[in-house]
Amino acid sequence: MMKYTVLLVDDEENILKSLSRVFQEEGYDVITSESGEKGLDLLSEYDVDLVISDQMMPGMRGLDFLEKTIEKYPDLIRIILTGYAELSDALRAINDGCVYKFILKPWQNDDLKVTVRRALEQRDLIRMNNELSLEIKKRDKVLTDLEKQYPGITERPADGIYVIKSDTDRE
Secondary structure, three states: OOOOEEEEEOOOHHHHHHHHHHHHHOOOEEEEEOOHHHHHHHHHHOOOOEEEEEOOOOOOOHHHHHHHHOOOOOOOEEEEEEOOOOHHHHHHHHHOOOOOEEEEOOOOHHHHHHHHHHHHHHHHHHHHHHHHHHHHHHHHHHHHHHHHHOOOOOOOOOOOOOOOOOHHHHO
């Protein structure tokens, strides 16, 4: 089983403690931050799989923090925790591809656990897709090199029947 790292960003210490307990019980490594600025620093230090950020924090709001992570950490899964269901913020975040999900306070621990589990499954699928894409690119390069060395090797016969001749048959 893969070990996941979750970054929790909230200006309220009690919420950080409560969320930390929930996710440590699930076996995740948990890192906490009291601000978006410190959260950005922590992202550069740790390999984080998922971030849960409060929306309403002094200084940098949660959405602003998460938007700053998109370019440098595109595969990071982002969740907003908010006590206020601001539709305009939710639509902006979803349309910008910034968040996986909005969760309203007070949250239900079981629902939160399932949401995070599903989000991490998505993270695994993204990683797997990236690895497979790299493998395809490597194989395409091999085929391109072979085609340069043996012109026509990658062409498919019209009848779909491949005939392989030995070197003596080619002379």
